[in-house]
Amino acid sequence: MSWEFRKVKPGENVAVEAQRDPFAAPKWAPPVWRMPEGLVLLVGLLRLLARLLAFCVRHPIAVGAAAGAGWLGVRYGWHVPALLAVLAGLGLASWAVADRPSFVRWVVRPVRSRWRGWWVYRRHWQPVLVTAGLTKMHRGREYLPTLRTVVAGPTSDRVLVVMLKGQAPDVWERAAANLAHGFGATLVRVRDGDRPGRVWLEFVRIDALASPLPALPLLDAAAVDLRAVPVGRQEDGSPWRLRLLGTHVLIAGATGSGKGSVLWSAVRGVLPLMVAGLVEVWAIDPKRMELSYGRVLFERFGRYSSDPSGGMVKLLEEAASDMNARAEEFAGLTRSFVPTVEHPFRLIIVDELAFLTAYSPERDLRKRAESALAVLTTQGRSVGYCVIGAQQDARKEVNNLRNLFPDRIALRLDEDEQVDMVLGDGARDRGALADQISSVPEIGAGVGFVRLESCPDPVRVRAAYVSDADIRAMVAWATGGVDAREVA
Numbered sequence: 205m206s207w208e209f210r211k212v213k214p215g216e217n218v219a220v221e222a223q224r225d226p227f228a229a230p231k232w233a234p235p236v237w238r239m240p241e242g243l244v245l246l247v248g249l250l251r252l253l254a255r256l257l258a259f260c261v262r263h264p265i266a267v268g269a270a271a272g273a274g275w276l277g278v279r280y281g282w283h284v285p286a287l288l289a290v291l292a293g294l295g296l297a298s299w300a301v302a303d304r305p306s307f308v309r310w311v312v313r314p315v316r317s318r319w320r321g322w323w324v325y326r327r328h329w330q331p332v333l334v335t336a337g338l339t340k341m342h343r344g345r346e347y348l349p350t351l352r353t354v355v356a357g358p359t360s361d362r363v364l365v366v367m368l369k370g371q372a373p374d375v376w377e378r379a380a381a382n383l384a385h386g387f388g389a390t391l392v393r394v395r396d397g398d399r400p401g402r403v404w405l406e407f408v409r410i411d412a413l414a415s416p417l418p419a420l421p422l423l424d425a426a427a428v429d430l431r432a433v434p435v436g437r438q439e440d441g442s443p444w445r446l447r448l449l450g451t452h453v454l455i456a457g458a459t460g461s462g463k464g465s466v467l468w469s470a471v472r473g474v475l476p477l478m479v480a481g482l483v484e485v486w487a488i489d490p491k492r493m494e495l496s497y498g499r500v501l502f503e504r505f506g507r508y509s510s511d512p513s514g515g516m517v518k519l520l521e522e523a524a525s526d527m528n529a530r531a532e533e534f535a536g537l538t539r540s541f542v543p544t545v546e547h548p549f550r551l552i553i554v555d556e557l558a559f560l561t562a563y564s565p566e567r568d569l570r571k572r573a574e575s576a577l578a579v580l581t582t583q584g585r586s587v588g589y590c591v592i593g594a595q596q597d598a599r600k601e602v603n604n605l606r607n608l609f610p611d612r613i614a615l616r617l618d619e620d621e622q623v624d625m626v627l628g629d630g631a632r633d634r635g636a637l638a639d640q641i642s643s644v645p646e647i648g649a650g651v652g653f654v655r656l657e658s659c660p661d662p663v664r665v666r667a668a669y670v671s672d673a674d675i676r677a678m679v680a681w682a683t684g685g686v687d688a689r690e691v692a
């Protein structure tokens with residue numbers, strides 16, 4: 205038999221046999237123990253003292269400053285701490301003006317993290333987690349995951365959580381929507397913690413990528429690193445750098461998702477090396493839309509084809525046979541590729557992969573394109589060939605070469621199941637909501653998710669928008685006659 209407590213009148217609780225009917229009269233009542241008032245007050249006072257002590261230990265700087273100001277006020281009069289406070293304020297203001305980055309790093313960020321940590325997260329931690337089903341009751345005791353650290357950024361907060369023993373991150377992923385609503389964020393992503401048993405929760409408050417990014421400035425040829433070509437911005441404000449040397453890149457996105465801006469940002473990033481003769485771009489343009497603006501550029505510093513009756517496939521086959529010849533020449537001589545004028549880095553851009561491998565009406569052309577692409581993607585990385593393929597449809601039937609592209613970018617996709625097809629299993633659960641990217645071009649075009657080599661968690665990015673005018677300026681600069689500053 206189990207028991208529960210009932211309040212029969214203020215100050216009197218009785219233990220009764222547990223039953224479902226809330227209006228049933230108590231069956232049995234043990235004696236009610238009355239405490240002397242003094243004892244109750246004493247216990248309350250001791251509790252208050254213990255809390256005060258804990259507060260002083262947790263916030264030594266604030267408590268020390270307040271105690272110092274109080275002592276000065278009593279000893280020398282209250283104008284002294286007031287004057288000190290004004291001087292400290294002036295000192296902070298001049299620091300903020302003189303060196304803003306260090307002021308933000310040492311003052312703004314820690315203060316914002318403490319404030320949001322307490323005001324937003326600690327205050328509501330228990331009720332939100334209980335409602336989201338992330339706590340456990342055992343033998344009448346509630347077990348609550350521990351909030352360890354809060355790092356508040358300008359657009360998102362990262363919260364380190366020690367999970368309950370036996371919990372796994374997927375429980376938190378399933379409760380992401382509850383947490384977002386509970387703590388007033390637009391979105392929550394669950395990331396691996398710094399050690400087993402912990403997770404980082406990323407609360408996104410403001411969409412840092414909601415406005416379009418203009419084309420990035422042209423770099424000096426010496427500053428271009430083919431392993432990290434800047435093509436846009438990551439959600440945390442840092443540059444999004446695309447690796448080209450030593451990999452192949454697949455860009456998947458529905459129509460109007462901004463695949464062209466990723467392709468053109470990559471071309472813009474390597475343009476100085478194209479002019480220097482160290483990079484060639486071979487463009488295959490079945491749609492005759494996106495890449496045709498730069499046709500002059502590709503014909504001058506590489507190759508271009510939009511011929512559906514075999515020209516595009518022939519270009520791919522030529523790339524594959526040149527690559528084979530280069531591999532033979534390099535065999536046993538060099539292990540890491542460095543572009544030279546004799547052996548430039550070749551970027552093969554295919555604007556719509558599926559046209560060549562699935563939609564082309566001639567079966568023979570489809571087979572030839574598929575086998576040339578397979579040769580280039582399996583063997584080209586180490587000898588200075590990189591294939592960037594764009595495609596609208598991520599389904600397997602349309603492109604079974606997907607797995608040959610080590611780096612993949614998911615722009616806006618039509619269906620949620622396509623996200624994992626592009627980025628790999630579990631990517632959507634880890635926050636790559638590519639199917640929820642806005643279809644309004646100003647907000648969502650060029651926005652996508654990538655998985656960087658350094659981290660399995662998908663990162664949200666936005667490609668810079670290279671407009672038609674930017675492309676014309678690039679062509680004018682690269683073919684001579686226009687100052688680089690006008691393009692940048």
Ligand SMILES: Nc1ncnc2c1ncn2[C@@H]1O[C@H](COP(=O)(O)OP(=O)(O)OP(=O)(O)O)[C@@H](O)[C@H]1O
Nearest residue numbers: 416459460461462463464465645649650667668669
């Ligand atoms: N990075 C970007 N930032 C802002 N707007 C962009 C960006 N990229 C593209 N847009 C806008 O979105 C429109 C569609 O982009 P784009 O043609 O590149 O899409 P797409 O994925 O290549 O589509 P399709 O497959 O139909 O060719 C462009 O006309 C442009 O106005």
